[in-house]
Amino acid sequence: MPKVTFMPMNTTFEVKKDQSILDIALDHHVPLQHACGGFCACTTCHIIVKSGASALSPMEEEEQERLERMGILDDYSRLSCQSKVHGDVVVEVVNIDDH
Numbered sequence: 001m002p003k004v005t006f007m008p009m010n011t012t013f014e015v016k017k018d019q020s021i022l023d024i025a026l027d028h029h030v031p032l033q034h035a036c037g038g039f040c041a042c043t044t045c046h047i048i049v050k051s052g053a054s055a056l057s058p059m060e061e062e063e064q065e066r067l068e069r070m071g072i073l074d075d076y077s078r079l080s081c082q083s084k085v086h087g088d089v090v091v092e093v094v095n096i097d098d099h
């Protein structure tokens, strides 16, 4: 089973393949913001991929455009709701939900 580690919490979970990082975070009470509910319509679920980028589903056009529009399109940024896990990854939560 793939393992996902969330930083800066430094918590690791074994997960089912093809789950999105956002769903994994919600299942495990990781405080990751998700204003649009996972529909690629905001960027609050932004994560930085620290390792294992190739173990995530490839970025699709909609996600790319959304990141581009917000000026956060780089080699490490993804939207967690659009990133499905295929192998081990380490990600950093950018917008911690403190509500």
Ligand code: FES
Residues within 6 Å of the ligand: 033, 034, 035, 036, 037, 038, 039, 040, 041, 042, 043, 044, 045, 079, 080, 081, 082
């Ligand atoms: S939750 Fe809004 S884009 Fe991911």
